[in-house]
Amino acid sequence: MFRRKKFIKRLDIDPDEVLLDAFNLPAFDTDQFEGRVEKSIHGIVPGAVGLLVFLIFAIFLGQTWNLQIKRGEALALLSQKNRLDHEILFAERGVIYDRYKNELAWNIPNEGEDMYSLRQYLSVDGIGHVLGFVGYPEKDRDGFWWRSEYIGKAGIENSLNEILSGTNGVRLIEVDALNNIQSENTIRAPIDGRNVTLTIDTAMQEALFESIKNGARSAGFIGGAGIVMDVETGEILALTSYPEYSSQIMSDGSDEEEISGYFSDYRNPFLNRVVLGEYTPGSIVKPYVAAAALAEKLVSPSTSFLSTGEIRIPNPYSPGNDSVFRDWKAHGWVNVREALSVSSNVYFYTVGGGFKDQKGLGIEKLAAYAARFGLGVQTGIEFSGEASGVVPTPAWKRQVFGEDNPWRLGNTYHTSIGQFGFLITPVQAVRYIASISNGGVLLSPHIIKGAQVNSSPVGVDDQYLKIVREGMRQSAETGVASSVNVPGIRMAGKTGTAQLGKSNQYMNSWVIGFWPADDPQFAYAVVLERAAAGTLQGAAPAMRSFFEWLVEYNPEYTNGNYPVE
Known part of the structure; x- marks a missing residue:
């Protein structure tokens, strides 16, 4: 009637089981929480x-x-700023020397914050066009180098820029955030530019410039140029152009007024007239025409023609209306030596284009011999942009004046005396006359000492060139070039006057030649540019002034004793 209660085991913990300590539970590792009762975390702890x-x-x-x-x-x-910086180590630009190892262009320290050197030039007149000038490395407005090289902008500084420049180096700089240098490491050392020695004699250069400048100013020419060359080696001893600029002023760039004056000068002082100036040669072509006529056996040394002051060519289309080609005066009977001495136009009309029974060279041979003597052809001198000149030909005339303008005999006559579109440079002129003086070798003129010399024969036997030399000697002694003659030097020369302008209202004046006349060592060419027609004082008196200086101050150049370098 009564159910038996199920036995339930008690799981309660008695108080004495809780009060455990290290003494009554020695077998537990309390560091591992053995023998301890876990206690729940209070609610404030997670919040904290x-x-x-x-x-x-x-x-x-x-x-x-x-x-x-x-x-x-x-x-x-x-x-x-907290980075590795690359700093440019600027290469030193090469030094430029003259033939006697005098410094013409060198480097000086830069007193500004930039680390490249500045260019310094010898303060001497007449050498600006030879040396030229440079542009310096430049930074942009943020301070970064947009151009890290020197740039040669004219003259030898330009044409030999690669040789003179060298190669910049690089330095690696470790800089902290406060711009403090922590370390420096050169990872590529700079390679300095190579030095260059020129063939120029600085004293001769200055003297030639002064002679040309004074001659041009006194006679009213707007400019001029001159060059002297060794006829055996092709070395240029003097090369100058007037007016000129200052290499120092142009490189520094600080004298804005002077630089502005250069640019506004109508005479164009930046033009190197020796190399870039193209001028109507006039009568200075007559020596090559004489050599060609002798070589082609059109005349002998004794063949003479009568100069009455003009040649008249009948006009088949208009009888009685002759074409007249004038001489500058009546010379009477002249042979080739005398024709060179007095500069007879009639003689050279005759051998150039023919007259009556006398056969002439004709324009094809005139042009061919001009090329043999280096006229109308670049010489290869070490300057950038050398001009070529012009030798007139039928093809040239058609190109310039149109197909309906055929070549005429009068064109040949005028070409024979260096007119009618004939253009040459002074460096071509000195090269050409040097080949006549040295026995017929056309040399490449050069201004760098030790440069390779290229040469070619002009193809005219020296027996004929000797006759031309004698005619030029006679011209310097008693003929039209006598104003260049100076006691103490046996000189040979040939003058030329070229008419300019629509009505021939202007003229250029030339003189070319060589010395000593009996054993030529040096050739020269000088041109004075554009004065009023009829000006009596020209290139020859200017060159005389130079030779007077040479006799007084550098007589070793006049007596065959070449100066020791």
Whole structure:
């Protein structure tokens, strides 16, 4: 009737089971929580931990905002300075010397913050066009080098820029955020430019310039040029052009008024007239025409023609209306030596184009011999942009004047005396006359000492060239070139006057030649540019002034004793 109660085992813990300590439970490892009762965490602890995490996160976000937003731009600029910098180590530009090892262009320290050297030039007149000038390395407005090299802008500085420049080096610099240098390391050393020695004699250069400048100013020419060459080696001892510019002023670039004056000068002081100036040669072509006529056996040394002051060619289309080609005066009977001495136009009309029964060279042979003597052909001298000149031909006339303008006999006559579109440069003129003086070798003129010399024969036997030399000697002694003659030098010369302008209102004046006449060592060519027609004082008196200086101050150049270098 009564159900039996099910036995339930008690699981309660008695108080004495709780009070355990290290003494009554020695077998438990309390460091491993053995023998301990786990106690639940109080509710305030998670809240405190959460608050701590929140605070840390807030601080992180605040610092991030401070660094990225508030101070971001400043810190970014600072961080850019905390880097490895590449610094340019500028190569020293090569030094330019004259033939006697006098410095013409060299380097001086830069007193500014930039580390490249500055160019210094010898302060002497007449050498600006030879040396030229440079442009320096430049930075942009942010301070970065947009051009890290020197740039030669004219003269030898330009044409030999690669040799003179060398190669810049690089230094690696470690800089901290405060711009303090931590370390420096050269990773490529600079290679300095090579030195260059010119063939120029500086004293002779200056003297030639002064003679040309004074001659041009006194006679009203706007400019001039001159060159002296060794007839055996092709070395240029003097090469000058008037007016000129200062290499120092142009390189420094600081004298804006002077530089502006150069650019506004109608005489064009930047033009190197020796190499780039193309001039109507006039009568200075007559020596080559004489040599060609002798070589072609059209005349003998004794063949004479009568100069009455003109040649008249009948006009088949208009009888009685003859074409008249004038001489500058009546010379009477003249042979080739005398024709060169007095510069007879009639003689050279006759041998150039023919007259009556006398056969002439004709324009094809005139042009061919001009090329043999280097006229109308670049010489290869070490300057950039050398002009070629012009030797008139039927093809040239058609190109310039149109197909309906055929070549006429009068064109041949005028070409025979260096007119009618004939253009040459002074460096061509000195090369040509040197080939007549040295026995018929056309040399490549050069201004760099030790340069390779190219040469070619002109193809005219020296027996004929000797006759031409004698005629030029006679011209310097008693003929039209006598104003160049100076006691103390046996001179040979040939003058030329070229008419300019639509109505021949202007003229150029030339003189070319060589010395000593009996054993030529040096050839020269001088041109004075554009004065009023009829001007009596020209290139020959200017050259005389130079020779007077040579006799007085450098007589070794006049007596065959070449100066020791």
